[in-house]
Amino acid sequence: MIKKRGKQTVKLESKPKIITTTSIVGPKEAKGPLKDYFDIKLKDELNGEDSYEKTESYMIYTAIMESIKKANLQQEDIDYLVTGDLLNQLTASSFAVRAIDIPYLGIYGACSTMTESLSLASMLIDGGFANYAIAATSSHFVSAERQFRFPLEYGAQRAVTSQWTVTGAGSMLLGKEGNYPYVTHVTIGKVKDYGITDSNNMGAAMAPAAVDTIKQHFQDTGRTPNYYDLIATGDLGKVGMDITNELLKEYGYDVKKNYTDCGYEIFYRDEEGVNAGGSGCGCSAVVDCGYIYKNMLSGKLKKVLLVSTGALLSTTSSLQGESIPGIAHAVAVEY
Amino acid sequence: MIKKRGKQTVKLESKPKIITTTSIVGPKEAKGPLKDYFDIKLKDELNGEDSYEKTESYMIYTAIMESIKKANLQQEDIDYLVTGDLLNQLTASSFAVRAIDIPYLGIYGACSTMTESLSLASMLIDGGFANYAIAATSSHFVSAERQFRFPLEYGAQRAVTSQWTVTGAGSMLLGKEGNYPYVTHVTIGKVKDYGITDSNNMGAAMAPAAVDTIKQHFQDTGRTPNYYDLIATGDLGKVGMDITNELLKEYGYDVKKNYTDCGYEIFYRDEEGVNAGGSGCGCSAVVDCGYIYKNMLSGKLKKVLLVSTGALLSTTSSLQGESIPGIAHAVAVEY
The missing domain is CATH 3.40.47.40 (Stage V sporulation protein AD)
Structure with missing residues (x-):
């Protein structure tokens, strides 16, 4: 079983x-x-x-x-x-x-x-x-x-x-019990490395991993982007979000209508220093635990796909000229 | 269930x-x-x-x-x-x-x-x-x-x-299948910090965590040290091993007869630079995968408790004067 x-x-x-x-x-x-x-x-x-x-x-x-x-x-x-x-x-x-x-x-x-x-x-x-x-x-x-x-x-x-x-x-x-938002599916991602070496462009480094995991989640479950009220990647920012939109289209999935990125949402776009958006483990953590969870409780969001995204570099690996491996894990939550 | x-x-x-x-x-x-x-x-x-x-x-x-x-x-x-x-x-x-x-x-x-x-x-x-x-x-x-x-x-x-x-x-x-050594119980440990700040004395920093997990494993399963042919901590070395023996005795468990430490076993005791013994993630990994697993296959060991031990410090935490938290997880394997 x-x-x-x-x-x-x-x-x-x-x-x-x-x-x-x-x-x-x-x-x-x-x-x-x-x-x-x-x-x-x-x-x-x-x-x-x-x-x-x-x-x-x-x-x-x-x-x-x-x-x-x-x-x-x-x-x-x-x-x-x-x-x-x-x-x-x-x-x-x-x-x-x-x-x-x-x-x-x-x-x-x-x-x-x-x-x-x-x-x-x-x-x-x-x-x-x-x-x-x-x-x-x-x-x-x-x-x-x-x-x-x-x-x-x-x-x-x-x-x-x-x-x-x-x-x-x-x-x-x-x-185990109670009337709360609940997890229905988990898609654990694979490490993807498309050769990005610029540690100031993490969105581009992580986007292929996000795309791979989201695409696989759709293929495994037979779902399409419309199934979800919201698909939220972790911290791809503006740059990675655009890449994700484009690459998913190549796989036949148009997510544009119900897709966003926690890093894109958390700061005002014109704020000094923010540039491509927010990042860090805390980014998808507070957006998922704050904005998304509370909108599920209030009934505004019923089906969401949370897809936090990670760039697996270190300062040593960057100094040694290595590219940046990315990973993303998807969790489907409904209420 | x-x-x-x-x-x-x-x-x-x-x-x-x-x-x-x-x-x-x-x-x-x-x-x-x-x-x-x-x-x-x-x-x-x-x-x-x-x-x-x-x-x-x-x-x-x-x-x-x-x-x-x-x-x-x-x-x-x-x-x-x-x-x-x-x-x-x-x-x-x-x-x-x-x-x-x-x-x-x-x-x-x-x-x-x-x-x-x-x-x-x-x-x-x-x-x-x-x-x-x-x-x-x-x-x-x-x-x-x-x-x-x-x-x-x-x-x-x-x-x-x-x-x-x-x-x-x-x-x-x-x-899931086959006639091989198998895992029967898992005891996930808690972080224990007894205030050791010397990053050259990791055995002492990790021993309380090993003791806590081993003691808890015995209490949870109702087993005593004699149940196992071998209890093997990860990399406490000579110093941490002695502390573990002493502290477990205070809890009423005398493990001396069938207890060893992978870090104590992996090098010759008089080899230059080894001092208290081996350490590192690789220490219990190669001893568990090599020595212990092969002795299980050959029938020399039938019941073992693997207890890898970790010191959760970083160079930043040490420089900031923090003590060293330890952790240990126990896995019971039989064949």
């Missing part, structure tokens, strides 16, 4: 429920077009911590704890925490989790982490291993800039294709 | 089978006491690649591909690859996997990765999501030293408590 449909998709007959979500964002995100959908807003990028890394850790900790509280549960009720982030060795997650008494599965999918963690948490529940599981991730503009590019103090100029890493964390608490 | 036993353990009724394993090691490991158990041996640390990072990527790629070949399967037969490594942003894994056409779940558990990936691969099969899944991980002495401590060229002196990162990769191919 295998749950597989087609080549890469599994159907979750038990429909794991997303019982609560929490989104927490920095001040820039809190002033953006989606500001009304976020739960917690930091007053500044540091929020009273000693370092930006600690602020990021605080955000993911708070997102997780709030989700548990809102669900009227205790830490001991949760069977697994599935989290990860962009920092080397996932320190935002692991330092947050050391203060939480829940078994921990650390994952890394770069900015695809929200749907990777949601996929695994859903499968752990559908497979009978958990009553409750939490999927969460975070990113922070300053900790990401100084790790991947330049410390902000250098005042480096930003490329037109560059994206602005979202300061934010999102957490989804999943369970 | 939840598969949970006690607080943290799940019982896998379908007993996912470890159909093949592959171990690949560097020249130092290939001369060590376990040399006869490894499948592939590199002639030097670079093995003809441009960089040590590429050599590490080559090792994990080769371990995965060999496991598929030995099982007489094709890439398209494998439903999931669950892999990770120590390099920033998991580039050893993701650059290996981009040449492999299998859906990819990147995970990070530092040196606990072998049992984290084995846990997830087993649960994906037991949960009905996969016919075949691969769990794999790697580490490389030179890439790890230059990322976490100093480039070798600096000639830095090694502490007596320091451990030698294993150059090696291990891969396990799991399936």
Whole structure:
């Protein structure tokens, strides 16, 4: 009795429920077009911590704890925490989790982490291993800039294709029962590398992975783009979104009407420095947990396909002249 | 019908089978006491690649591909690859996997990765999501030293408590059917941090996590140390092993007779530079895939508990004065 449909998709007959979500964002995100959908807003990028890394850790900790509280549960009720982030060795997650008494599965999918963690948490529940599981991730503009590019103090100029890493964390608490938005299908992606070497053009690097996963999801399920009210990639930004639209058309799927990208939506388009849009694990995390989840609860969105997208580079791989592998995982949610 | 036993353990009724394993090691490991158990041996640390990072990527790629070949399967037969490594942003894994056409779940558990990936691969099969899944991980002495401590060229002196990162990769191919060693229980660990800040004493940092997971596994299953022919932690080395023995005794479990540590076993004790023993994701990977798996096949070991152990630090967290959180996941294998 295998749950597989087609080549890469599994159907979750038990429909794991997303019982609560929490989104927490920095001040820039809190002033953006989606500001009304976020739960917690930091007053500044540091929020009273000693370092930006600690602020990021605080955000993911708070997102997780709030989700548990809102669900009227205790830490001991949760069977697994599935989290990860962009920092080397996932320190935002692991330092947050050391203060939480829940078994921990650390994952890394770069900015695809929200749907990777949601996929695994859903499968752990559908497979009978958990009553409750939490999927969460975070990113922070300053900790990401100084790790991947330049410390902000250098005042480096930003490329037109560059994206602005979202300061934010999102957490989804999943369970077996209740009347909540539920996960129906999971499509785990393959690594795709089309030879992009420009780490200021991540949208182009990740788009082929998004296209491959979305196309495969349609083929596996027999669905077409119209099935969904919204298909939301993670952080392709303007550049990657256009590529995704074009490439999916070549496969015979016209998604333009109901497709958007979390990185394209989270900031005002003309805001200084944003350029191609938002990025980072936190980008799809807060848009999925905030805007999309709340619009599902209110009935505005009934069927969505969440497709967080990750660029699997490191500073070492870039310095060694390597191209940027991309990955994307798709999760179908209905209500 | 939840598969949970006690607080943290799940019982896998379908007993996912470890159909093949592959171990690949560097020249130092290939001369060590376990040399006869490894499948592939590199002639030097670079093995003809441009960089040590590429050599590490080559090792994990080769371990995965060999496991598929030995099982007489094709890439398209494998439903999931669950892999990770120590390099920033998991580039050893993701650059290996981009040449492999299998859906990819990147995970990070530092040196606990072998049992984290084995846990997830087993649960994906037991949960009905996969016919075949691969769990794999790697580490490389030179890439790890230059990322976490100093480039070798600096000639830095090694502490007596320091451990030698294993150059090696291990891969396990799991399936639903056949007469092979099989996974019966999985105990996912919690993050434990007892305040150790010395990144040259990882054994002490990880031991409390190993103790917590082993103790919990016994409590959840009602088993005692005697149930197992061998309990093997990942890379605690001499220092962490002694702590583990002592702390488990305080909980009423005397494991001394049938407990060892992969890091303690992989090198000769008097070899220069080894000090407290081996470490790295590759350490428990090659010992589990080589020594332990082969001794199960030959009937010398019937019941083992694999407990890879991870230290969740980064260079940034160490420089910021943070202590080192540890984690350990336990997988019970029988034949």
